[in-house]
Amino acid sequence: MIGVIGGMGPLATADFLNKVIEETDAADDEGHVPMLISCDPRIPKRPAAILSGGESPLPRLREIRDRLVTAGATALVMPCNTAHHWHAELAADCPVPFLSIVEAGCNEALRQAGTGAIVGVLATRATLSTGMFNQALERLGLVPMVPTDDELDRAVLPAIAAVKAGRTLQAAGLLSVALDALLLRGAKYVVLACTELPLALAVSRHQGPAICIDTNRALARATVVHWREAVREA
Amino acid sequence: MIGVIGGMGPLATADFLNKVIEETDAADDEGHVPMLISCDPRIPKRPAAILSGGESPLPRLREIRDRLVTAGATALVMPCNTAHHWHAELAADCPVPFLSIVEAGCNEALRQAGTGAIVGVLATRATLSTGMFNQALERLGLVPMVPTDDELDRAVLPAIAAVKAGRTLQAAGLLSVALDALLLRGAKYVVLACTELPLALAVSRHQGPAICIDTNRALARATVVHWREAVREA
Numbered sequence: 145m146i147g148v149i150g151g152m153g154p155l156a157t158a159d160f161l162n163k164v165i166e167e168t169d170a171a172d173d174e175g176h177v178p179m180l181i182s183c184d185p186r187i188p189k190r191p192a193a194i195l196s197g198g199e200s201p202l203p204r205l206r207e208i209r210d211r212l213v214t215a216g217a218t219a220l221v222m223p224c225n226t227a228h229h230w231h232a233e234l235a236a237d238c239p240v241p242f243l244s245i246v247e248a249g250c251n252e253a254l255r256q257a258g259t260g261a262i263v264g265v266l267a268t269r270a271t272l273s274t275g276m277f278n279q280a281l282e283r284l285g286l287v288p289m290v291p292t293d294d295e296l297d298r299a300v301l302p303a304i305a306a307v308k309a310g311r312t313l314q315a316a317g318l319l320s321v322a323l324d325a326l327l328l329r330g331a332k333y334v335v336l337a338c339t340e341l342p343l344a345l346a347v348s349r350h351q352g353p354a355i356c357i358d359t360n361r362a363l364a365r366a367t368v369v370h371w372r373e374a375v376r377e378a
Numbered sequence: 379m380i381g382v383i384g385g386m387g388p389l390a391t392a393d394f395l396n397k398v399i400e401e402t403d404a405a406d407d408e409g410h411v412p413m414l415i416s417c418d419p420r421i422p423k424r425p426a427a428i429l430s431g432g433e434s435p436l437p438r439l440r441e442i443r444d445r446l447v448t449a450g451a452t453a454l455v456m457p458c459n460t461a462h463h464w465h466a467e468l469a470a471d472c473p474v475p476f477l478s479i480v481e482a483g484c485n486e487a488l489r490q491a492g493t494g495a496i497v498g499v500l501a502t503r504a505t506l507s508t509g510m511f512n513q514a515l516e517r518l519g520l521v522p523m524v525p526t527d528d529e530l531d532r533a534v535l536p537a538i539a540a541v542k543a544g545r546t547l548q549a550a551g552l553l554s555v556a557l558d559a560l561l562l563r564g565a566k567y568v569v570l571a572c573t574e575l576p577l578a579l580a581v582s583r584h585q586g587p588a589i590c591i592d593t594n595r596a597l598a599r600a601t602v603v604h605w606r607e608a609v610r611e612a
Binding site for chain 1: 385396417423
């Protein structure tokens with residue numbers, strides 16, 4: 145059974161669940177991946193903890209992780225990019241495998257873009273400030289590219305805010321601006337390292353979908369693959 | 379924290395999660411209902427247990443229920459109409475409240491249709507054969523109406539099968555036929571007592587949406603109301 149540390153936010157958790165179901169080739173209900181999902185938003189805010197010394201979410205994330213493992217989770221995932229700032233600490237003393245959305249997303253970028261390609265990263269300021277996607281892309285032999293401060297303030301962050309407010313068409317327009325800026329500077333693919341952005345992409349008329357990596361979907365795929373292998377070995 | 383006994387099927391669980399989020403008036407992530415969701419499809423098939431003496435899902439449902447309560451659930455829900463055949467047994471020795479999708483759906487029908495109204499019920503043969511919706515509607519002073527065997531075989535069951543196969547437009551057409559038959563015989567409202575049917579309704583051009591009760595949404599609303607009251611009392 146896959147344990148899911150969700151609720152950051154709840155819509156990203158629902159989106160992850162839908163994507164796991166979509167990525168599963170199941171003939172009936174029983175063919176689907178068994179999951180135990182904590183969709184509990186009572187977790188200290190991640191951006192504030194990273195950017196401005198706010199309360200750390202780590203103790204609470206550990207508590208949820210342990211609750212899921214005690215209840216029978218044989219592997220863990222966390223469908224939230226920003227929270228992966230604490231992934232190494234959560235995985236270090238974890239008795240079961242803890243798949244990473246950062247690794248899943250960057251592996252997908254490598255598969256699609258090929259070694260040496262320039263890969264853009266669109267994310268919140270908090271996620272970008274941790275450098276975790278840049279480091280993961282570099283480890284795989286890819287060349288990361290992030291938005292300028294101006295692009296972040298004028299396009300990326302307003303796009304994320306528009307999705308959260310339910311204005312996905314407006315978000316799609318802002319996302320196009322952010323994508324075009326990266327493509328003009330030479331990016332071949334772009335990792336959407338924020339679970340809100342794929343929701344804007346879904347209604348976009350931009351060439352985006354073909355060159356974008358949805359980290360939530362990449363994690364969903366990795367989850368299905370992990371479960372299939374676990375079942376085969378059992 | 380609300381415990382969710384899901385996975386029957388996984389899509390109905392994802393739909394329930396989305397509807398809880400939609401029905402919640404939250405200013406930010408923290409305003410959402412905390413949930414622990416078992417989306418584990420490894421449960422003996424409910425229709426076979428009801429209709430043809432197949433293995434009972436009750437022991438397995440008890441196991442999942444107890445796991446959720448042990449992990450901290452303070453109330454339970456089960457977004458699957460057919461499984462409510464075992465609701466009374468699951469609720470009887472349960473240490474926390476166990477909201478019923480049947481009661482939530484029929485209460486919603488009463489609110490919309492008013493006492494004495496004829497209310498149709500569209501569901502699987504297994505759910506209809508238990509009579510649980512008819513009994514609940516009668517207890518509330520409503521007059522239940524079920525499809526004929528012919529309507530069931532020609533429209534309702536093919537509509538459900540079409541949704542499961544991803545052919546929602548075809549399902550919408552079949553659902554229209556089933557709805558019209560009930561409306562012609564005098565039904566004022568129709569309870570969609572199967573979590574697949576609202577997915578067909580979403581793409582239908584029928585007058586359906588206005589006169590249909592989506593039991594999964596009714597349960598989502600009841601869940602949000604229960605959580606708000608629990609928070610207020612705490």
